[in-house]
Amino acid sequence: MESRFNISEDLYTAMHKCIRCGQCVYGNEDARFSPMQIKAKYFTYSAGGIMQIARAIYEGKMGFSEPLRDLLFHCTTCGACEINCGVIGSQVDLFTLLKRELAKNGIPLLEPHKSIVENVLSKKNIYEGNLPGRTDWLSDEEKESMSSNPEVFYHVGCISSYMEKEIPNAFVSVLTKLEIPFAINNDEWCCGAPLYFAGYEEETYDLAKHNVEAIEKSGASKVVFTCPTCAMIFKNYYPRWVKRPIKFEILHATEFFERLQDKGKLKLGPIGTRKTVTYHDPCHLGRGQGVYDAPRRILNAIEDLDFKEFSLSRENSLCCGGGGLVPTGFPDFADDLARIRVSDMKNMGADLLVTACPACKENMKIAVKKLKRGAKVSDITELIDQALQ
Ligand code: SF4
Ligand code: SF4
Structure with missing residues (x-):
């Protein structure tokens, strides 16, 4: 039977290990944890369903199509199926591979996704239009306070740089109050997650290289993130994308603050309203x-x-x-x-x-x-x- 796409040995094994048991749908008795089942309560809208489709495509029994694209892009990449499947744990990577194959087989991205991919490739952020500078949310005083010998490098991420600016403002405020020397890259690029999850993995390599080199150049021993997707991408994918180990430590803000709490350096009182x-x-x-x-x-x-x-x-x-x-x-x-x-x-x-x-x-x-x-x-x-x- 004709093979319809290239697949690594690991993902090939994963695809064939799926036994259609439905555990990814039903989990711990409360099926509501499976997002796609909230869209449609039949097996196709589940990790197991997509695994079977992947197999059928691989065996040449069905092809890529726009309905398959729409099914794949209903996956929020939440990983609930990976936790609840007792057999395999690489469902999201397999779905991302299928997304890559959609493009190769002439199935276009949905228009909003096409815009995101084009924006990241051309402007290194996810948004349309002419945007202000990436660090314009920082005050002049905060910009001047950035250290040339930072303890912490803060990777802000696209959403916080342009939309949810209260989050980076709060993070920098905490660092400043605790007198922790920090640096932020004025020329930070998108971490690459939107490209990867749209099926464009190879296009992430330049982004990863740019971000890693800037952090290494700063001399900081750790990079901290308030965006968990950026942190997960750095931890789990960057070594593969830059093709070498990452030398600095990668921490989400909650991990970083917990450490400070343990050392007695982060003392929390009330917020003022119960x-x-x-x-x-x-x-x-x-x-x-x-x-x-x-x-x-x-x-x-x-x-x-x-x-x-x-x-x-x-x-x-x-x-x-x-x-x-x-x-x-x-x-x-x-x-x-x-x-x-x-x-x-x-x-x-x-x-x-x-x-x-x-x-x-x-x-x-x-x-x-x-x-x-x-x-x-x-x-x-x-x-x-x-x-x-
Ligand atoms: S993905 Fe895992 S949990 Fe879901 S049907 Fe296949 S084997 Fe079962
Ligand atoms: S990662 Fe995708 S397929 Fe798996 S449970 Fe979440 S939405 Fe469903």
């Missing part, structure tokens, strides 16, 4: 990097927060819909997922929804506005800035 708070695990921080405890330890240290856990949390957290280019390709589906999160949060009596990701914050803020349920969404770094003693 609130019932819950924490939404960003998929690329939790399942993507295994960081679950650090944000909870930080939130529990803030004196006037009463912490309540979502029933779907940690490994079984439900994606907010903000990943995998879903908000641009299928905004209504992204919104449906975010609304579930916001409704659950209100139903459990919380009035503050905290996350640790600019994409989650952006997506859930839209849902809060549409649901008119009087909730607030904040990034954990903003709360740390408010509670810092």
Whole structure:
């Protein structure tokens, strides 16, 4: 039988190991953790379903098509299937390979995704139009305070540089208060996640090289991220994309702050108003990097927060819909997922929804506005800035 695409041995094995058991759909009895099942409750809309399609294409029994593209781009890359599948763990990489093959087989990207890819390739960020400078959110004083011998290099990411600017402002404010020397690259480039998740892996290589060289040149021993997707991409993909080991340490902000907390350097008091708070695990921080405890330890240290856990949390957290280019390709589906999160949060009596990701914050803020349920969404770094003693 004719093979319809090139595949690594590992992914070939993974594809053939799928036994259609459906565990990726049903998980721990509560099927709501599987985002695509919220779109459509049949097997095609699941990791196992896509695995079977991949096999059929590989065996020449079916071809690439626009409906298959739309199915693949409903995957938020949340990784819930990888955690719950007892057999394989590389579903998202296989789906990304299929996306690459879509382009090779003449299936065009959806228009909004095409724009994102073109923007990253030409302007090194995801957005349309003429934008201000990447670090224009910094005050002149903060720009001058940047160190030529930094302890920390801060990679800001596209969403925070241009949209969710309160997050980098809070992060820099905390570093400044703690007198930690830091640097930011005025010529930072997109980390490459949007290209990778659109199926354009080779096009990420220049981005990775540029970002890695700038950090190495700064002499910083660690790079810290407030965006978990950027951090996950640096940790899990950059060694492959730059074809050598990464010399500096890669930490999400919550990991970095937890360390400071352990050393007694991050002392948190109250934020000033008593609130019932819950924490939404960003998929690329939790399942993507295994960081679950650090944000909870930080939130529990803030004196006037009463912490309540979502029933779907940690490994079984439900994606907010903000990943995998879903908000641009299928905004209504992204919104449906975010609304579930916001409704659950209100139903459990919380009035503050905290996350640790600019994409989650952006997506859930839209849902809060549409649901008119009087909730607030904040990034954990903003709360740390408010509670810092
Ligand atoms: S992807 Fe894993 S959990 Fe899903 S059907 Fe296949 S073997 Fe089962
Ligand atoms: S990564 Fe998430 S959205 Fe994609 S198939 Fe797996 S569970 Fe579904």
